[in-house]
Amino acid sequence: MTTDIAQVKAALRTQRIETPSWAYGNSGTRFKVFSQEGVPRTPQEKIDDAAQVHRFTGVAPRVALHIPWDRVEDYAALATYARDRGVRVGAINSNVFQDNDYMLGSVTNPDPAVRKKALNHLLDCVDIMDATGSRDLKLWFSDGTNYPGQDDIRARQDRLAEALAAVYERLGDEQRFLLEYKLFEPAFYSTDVPDWGTSYAHCLKLGPKAQVVVDTGHHAPGTNIEFIVAFLLREGKLGGFDFNSRFYADDDLMVGAADPFQLFRIMHEVIQGGGFTDEVAFMLDQCHNIEPKIPGQIRSVMNVQEATAKALLVDGEALRAAQRAGDVLGANAVFMDAYNTDVRPLLAELREEMGLDPDPMAAYARSGYFEKIRDERKDGQAAGWGA
Numbered sequence: 001m002t003t004d005i006a007q008v009k010a011a012l013r014t015q016r017i018e019t020p021s022w023a024y025g026n027s028g029t030r031f032k033v034f035s036q037e038g039v040p041r042t043p044q045e046k047i048d049d050a051a052q053v054h055r056f057t058g059v060a061p062r063v064a065l066h067i068p069w070d071r072v073e074d075y076a077a078l079a080t081y082a083r084d085r086g087v088r089v090g091a092i093n094s095n096v097f098q099d100n101d102y103m104l105g106s107v108t109n110p111d112p113a114v115r116k117k118a119l120n121h122l123l124d125c126v127d128i129m130d131a132t133g134s135r136d137l138k139l140w141f142s143d144g145t146n147y148p149g150q151d152d153i154r155a156r157q158d159r160l161a162e163a164l165a166a167v168y169e170r171l172g173d174e175q176r177f178l179l180e181y182k183l184f185e186p187a188f189y190s191t192d193v194p195d196w197g198t199s200y201a202h203c204l205k206l207g208p209k210a211q212v213v214v215d216t217g218h219h220a221p222g223t224n225i226e227f228i229v230a231f232l233l234r235e236g237k238l239g240g241f242d243f244n245s246r247f248y249a250d251d252d253l254m255v256g257a258a259d260p261f262q263l264f265r266i267m268h269e270v271i272q273g274g275g276f277t278d279e280v281a282f283m284l285d286q287c288h289n290i291e292p293k294i295p296g297q298i299r300s301v302m303n304v305q306e307a308t309a310k311a312l313l314v315d316g317e318a319l320r321a322a323q324r325a326g327d328v329l330g331a332n333a334v335f336m337d338a339y340n341t342d343v344r345p346l347l348a349e350l351r352e353e354m355g356l357d358p359d360p361m362a363a364y365a366r367s368g369y370f371e372k373i374r375d376e377r378k379d380g381q382a383a384g385w386g387a
């Protein structure tokens with residue numbers, strides 16, 4: 001392999017992986033939300049936990065907020081709180097799916113009053129971005145229908161376009177929105193933003209501040225996600241990722257747990273397509289229903305790093321030569337060589353060079369942080385999936 005290891009390490013040092021505030025609180029399924037000891041009681045405590053993930057990995061300096069789960073009086077003060085702990089507030093995630101008014105949809109609801117309420121929330125989120133200095137507004141809509149004939153599919157697209165245009169209009173010069181798609185759930189017949197094509201079409205019409213976000217858990221089984229990534233990057237429309245694993249549907253499991261090879265293929269397209277920059281937000285979106293929260297995030301961050309390191313190890317020159325020569329097996333061998341490399345020693349070495357413990361999981365376990373929060377946080381939990 002002729003890849004320059006120093007260059008690989010330099011690139012890995014620049015990687016930024018954002019963790020979601022909602023990962024630190026209790027979560028579960030519709031059958032049961034399991035309570036864990038030591039979960040945060042406030043947005044500030046979620047930030048404290050996110051800061052631990054950064055402390056042990058060195059590559060997770062941002063934490064995404066979810067509004068209103070992370071509602072506070074003073075968002076600028078919350079951003080300062082985060083900075084004082086060595087992290088920054090990342091993307092602002094809107095929530096127009098947990099209110100009775102939204103039973104038939106939010107921005108696509110047939111009732112104009114409900115649409116207005118939803119839009120106002122989205123605009124409020126941009127106000128919050130102004131206060132926190134966040135660049136990205138992440139929009140995920142649970143909107144859709146359950147039965148054929150329930151509503152006019154096309155009219156719902158018109159309503160969606162109207163809301164998105166109003167949000168776009170409100171964005172500042174340095175701000176963007178990332179429109180997330182999801183195949184189904186909670187709507188079971190039609191979903192208003194079900195796939196990348198729908199998201200892309202809306203974003204394309206609006207302009208460069210509207211970008212598509214790829215949640216790796218939101219596709220039909222067997223979907224070639226790396227193709228979507230390559231296509232969107234080529235069009236300058238890939239705003240970021242919500243990384244998580246899925247076995248069946250939107251399982252929100254640890255990144256790279258279900259299919260590390262897929263994660264590698266995605267990262268290969270990111271690197272090939274010039275997407276390994278801050279223009280593409282590498283975010284995690286997962287909920288640890290049964291595993292401990294902070295170590296779950298650390299594991300996911302490490303899994304993204306491992307996939308990235310392997311993708312950086314692909315010998316580009318050899319790959320292109322084999323591709324040009326039509327050497328199918330040769331090209332595939334170059335690709336697989338990189339994937340089959342054990343990059344853990346390289347990452348351990350890199351961490352030591354960065355002044356970190358080579359084993360973030362063990363270092364966190366030894367740190368005593370869990371024992372501290374378990375003892376301190378006895379009364380309740382913050383808002384989130386589980387509250």
Ligand code: PSV
Pocket residue numbers: 093094140180182215242250252285
């Ligand atoms: C629901 O599927 C979801 O997991 C979406 O992926 C959002 O990004 C996330 O919730 C937070 O709103």
Ligand code: MN
Pocket residue numbers: 140180215242285
């Ligand atoms: Mn998501």
Ligand code: MN
Pocket residue numbers: 215217218250252285
């Ligand atoms: Mn999801």
